[in-house]
Amino acid sequence: MKLPDLAELAVRNLRESLLRNSLTTIGISVGVASLVAMLSLGIGLQQLASRRLMKSGLFDTVVVTSRRDLRNFNRDQEAGGPAPGESRILDEATRQEIEHMPNVLEAYPDIRFITELRYEDKPHLTMVAALPSSAQSTDAFDALQGHFFSSETAPEVVIQKTFAEELLGKTPKSGLDETNVAALAAPLLGKELTMRYAQREAAPPAASYVGSDKANASSDQGLAGAAYSVVSRELKFKIVGVADLDPESMRGPTRARVFLPLKLAESLHVMQPTDLREVSRAPGDQPVYSSVNVRVKGPGQVQAVEDAIKKMGFNTFSILDASRSIQQFFKVLDVFLGIFGSLALAVAFIGIVNTLVMAILERRREIGIMKAIGASDGDVKRLFFAEAGAMGILGGIVGVALGWAIGQVINLGTNVYLKRQSFPPEHFWSVPWWLVAFAVLFSFLVSLAAGLYPAGRAARLDPVQALRYE
Amino acid sequence: MSNAGNSQPNSAPAIHAEQLCRHYRMGETVIRAVDGVTLEVRAGEFVALLGSSGSGKSSVLNLIAGLDRPTSGSVIVHDRNLARLSREELARYRLRTVGMVFQSFNLIPSMTLAENVELPMRFAEIERGKRDSLAREALTRVGLQSRMNHRPSELSGGEQQRAALARALINRPELLLADEPTGNLDSHTGTEIMNMIREFNRQLGMTVVLVTHERALAEHYAQRLIFLADGKLIGDEASSAFVATAGTERERR
Ligand SMILES: Nc1ncnc2c1ncn2[C@@H]1O[C@H](COP(=O)(O)OP(=O)(O)OP(=O)(O)O)[C@@H](O)[C@H]1O
Numbered sequence: 001m002k003l004p005d006l007a008e009l010a011v012r013n014l015r016e017s018l019l020r021n022s023l024t025t026i027g028i029s030v031g032v033a034s035l036v037a038m039l040s041l042g043i044g045l046q047q048l049a050s051r052r053l054m055k056s057g058l059f060d061t062v063v064v065t066s067r068r069d070l071r072n073f074n075r076d077q078e079a080g081g082p083a084p085g086e087s088r089i090l091d092e093a094t095r096q097e098i099e100h101m102p103n104v105l106e107a108y109p110d111i112r113f114i115t116e117l118r119y120e121d122k123p124h125l126t127m128v129a130a131l132p133s134s135a136q137s138t139d140a141f142d143a144l145q146g147h148f149f150s151s152e153t154a155p156e157v158v159i160q161k162t163f164a165e166e167l168l169g170k171t172p173k174s175g176l177d178e179t180n181v182a183a184l185a186a187p188l189l190g191k192e193l194t195m196r197y198a199q200r201e202a203a204p205p206a207a208s209y210v211g212s213d214k215a216n217a218s219s220d221q222g223l224a225g226a227a228y229s230v231v232s233r234e235l236k237f238k239i240v241g242v243a244d245l246d247p248e249s250m251r252g253p254t255r256a257r258v259f260l261p262l263k264l265a266e267s268l269h270v271m272q273p274t275d276l277r278e279v280s281r282a283p284g285d286q287p288v289y290s291s292v293n294v295r296v297k298g299p300g301q302v303q304a305v306e307d308a309i310k311k312m313g314f315n316t317f318s319i320l321d322a323s324r325s326i327q328q329f330f331k332v333l334d335v336f337l338g339i340f341g342s343l344a345l346a347v348a349f350i351g352i353v354n355t356l357v358m359a360i361l362e363r364r365r366e367i368g369i370m371k372a373i374g375a376s377d378g379d380v381k382r383l384f385f386a387e388a389g390a391m392g393i394l395g396g397i398v399g400v401a402l403g404w405a406i407g408q409v410i411n412l413g414t415n416v417y418l419k420r421q422s423f424p425p426e427h428f429w430s431v432p433w434w435l436v437a438f439a440v441l442f443s444f445l446v447s448l449a450a451g452l453y454p455a456g457r458a459a460r461l462d463p464v465q466a467l468r469y470e
Numbered sequence: 471m472s473n474a475g476n477s478q479p480n481s482a483p484a485i486h487a488e489q490l491c492r493h494y495r496m497g498e499t500v501i502r503a504v505d506g507v508t509l510e511v512r513a514g515e516f517v518a519l520l521g522s523s524g525s526g527k528s529s530v531l532n533l534i535a536g537l538d539r540p541t542s543g544s545v546i547v548h549d550r551n552l553a554r555l556s557r558e559e560l561a562r563y564r565l566r567t568v569g570m571v572f573q574s575f576n577l578i579p580s581m582t583l584a585e586n587v588e589l590p591m592r593f594a595e596i597e598r599g600k601r602d603s604l605a606r607e608a609l610t611r612v613g614l615q616s617r618m619n620h621r622p623s624e625l626s627g628g629e630q631q632r633a634a635l636a637r638a639l640i641n642r643p644e645l646l647l648a649d650e651p652t653g654n655l656d657s658h659t660g661t662e663i664m665n666m667i668r669e670f671n672r673q674l675g676m677t678v679v680l681v682t683h684e685r686a687l688a689e690h691y692a693q694r695l696i697f698l699a700d701g702k703l704i705g706d707e708a709s710s711a712f713v714a715t716a717g718t719e720r721e722r723r
């Protein structure tokens with residue numbers, strides 16, 4: 001029998017016992033709906049989590065440090081590594097090399113130093129860190145008051161809220177995190193900060209630092225045999241932003257309370273702790289960094305980039321391992337949710353088998369007639385398959401719609417709750433198109449599988465027996 | 471008409487059964503519904519199978535129809551040994567070569583007459599447009615053109631049997647097998663149906679095997695009578711009445 005005829009006969013047969021077939025189809029829909037609901041909850045939660053985690057900028061970042069630094073702390077562990085002379089210096093050339101590696105978006109030095117900042121003539125000692133312009137898209141600066149640096153070289157700073165409190169002479173409230181950043185920012189934005197810092201300046205090869213008129217170097221720096229001098233400098237900054245960022249948080253440069261644009265910070269050549277150690281080996285005027293942050297295209301490429309940098313002879317660190325176990329958690333969650341969803345579908349499966357077996361008993365004579373007038377086993381089998389499949393597709397479509405509706409209701413309800421708890425609304429329910437297609441197809445296939453036994457039984461029915469009795 | 475059975479007495483056998491057996495095993499006992507029947511029906515012939523209830527008439531008919539398989543022996547229809555056909559081939563044989571009518575009409579109750587008549591053409595994968603016109607034509611031939619879109623339950627027994635006849639003939643089979651087609655009808659309506667069957671036999675040259683237990687009816691319409699008892703063939707004779715009827719009809723023309 002041709003497919004359109006088959007479909008037509010199947011549909012008309014389904015309409016004949018409308019109540020029973022509708023109930024079966026509703027059973028399928030409920031099964032599909034619960035499957036869709038469970039899976040879309042899993043997918044939605046995962047998307048929410050990865051949206052949040054991705055935005056933190058932690059999962060696509062690799063921190064690179066020189067092995068020479070670590071050797072000072074972990075002499076035993078590193079005993080098998082390259083000899084101190086072989087390990088490489090993390091200098092500008094290396095940074096550029098890393099930046100040109102595949103899948104690397106940028107590699108920027110981690111510049112941080114403790115220095116004095118004057119605000120309204122009062123000195124404040126704090127950690128200062130440099131930020132690339134890409135940092136503004138991470139969620140660390142989500143609740144930024146004011147704005148981010150207008151350019152990478154602008155003499156502007158973003159300060160952290162506790163530093164703002166300090167500048168305003170307020171004592172930070174312990175316990176509840178209820179600092180009003182907007183109120184803190186209002187009097188500070190646009191104000192001026194003066195930074196005093198020590199600049200590392202290459203000395204002319206022949207000249208002695210002793211004779212340098214601006215020299216301010218301490219004697220032990222001089223004894224290190226450096227071909228540079230340290231000059232004290234001052235620079236004025238404008239406060240453009242106040243960040244609602246916990247200074248102890250992993251997000252953003254840890255413990256820094258004042259942030260400068262990266263390019264500007266680099267041009268300052270501020271004395272850094274590593275300068276003291278590497279200076280004897282630093283070739284010429286090349287800047288040397290204590291650590292370099294590498295931003296990778298996506299978390300998927302982190303491992304490869306990390307491996308490549310390790311091969312170059314540096315230490316690396318990323319939070320990839322943490323993210324991997326999170327992904328694993330969601331895989332397991334998906335499987336569990338899928339199993340619960342499938343249980344409902346399994347019940348629907350039994351419903352289809354039951355309905356079709358009942359239909360065979362009821363339509364015994366009809367099957368006998370069809371065979372007597374020339375239907376083959378295949379025709380009968382396909383007819384029952386078509387009926388099962390039609391119920392499956394219909395149930396699948398209704399089920400997806402139902403599952404989607406359930407999801408919307410739960411999403412809405414939760415957001416009302418979140419709003420009451422004054423949290424921002426979240427979209428943790430996601431029904432992607434592939435899930436819709438998958439659910440309908442799955443429902444169709446499950447229904448065909450459910451039709452397997454009844455269709456086979458109908459096909460094998462002996463027409464003589466079927467026609468024998470009224 | 472030209473190729474009416476009695477005008478070609480020596481034509482090739484349409485049906486040839488040889489030592490045909492159909493046994494049913496019921497626990498310890500074996501029921502010999504058909505027990506060594508050998509018979510031959512020529513193409514275009516109108517034969518009646520007679521016997522009392524339980525003598526095996528329907529069983530023989532089902533074996534010829536390819537609805538059932540013999541326990542032993544063979545049925546050869548137009549040179550095809552049905553016992554050797556696969557289930558698929560047997561279905562094709564039923565579809566193309568055999569038309570059946572039953573005592574209980576056996577129309578599908580959920581379908582209209584037109585749909586019932588059309589159903590064998592669906593199995594034969596004939597295209598829709600052609601199916602519609604052929605179904606209409608067939609129902610017109612049996613006088614039911616005005617009842618095409620009625621369901622069987624809305625029709626009288628005679629009308630239902632006419633629709634069943636239209637369905638049996640829709641694929642132009644060579645064999646018409648009728649199992650007590652008048653059993654549920656009053657004598658007037660029964661005569662009407664039997665006249666139609668005879669018309670098909672004569673006009674289309676269709677071979678007819680009629681199962682009945684009414685000897686008078688058989689004698690009136692069939693050319694040959696075959697008697698069964700306890701699954702065995704106990705008699706095979708030409709119909710005396712038939713010749714006369716045929717003769718008178720022929721004389722009328
Ligand atoms: N499936 C079966 N199982 C057991 N016995 C059967 C079966 N089918 C038929 N029989 C037996 O075979 C014998 C012949 O049956 P069949 O139906 O051919 O008789 P019949 O001549 O058509 O009778 P009737 O005139 O009543 O229709 C009967 O005794 C019947 O009980």
Ligand SMILES: [Mg+2]
Pocket residue numbers: 527528529649
């Ligand atoms: Mg019978």
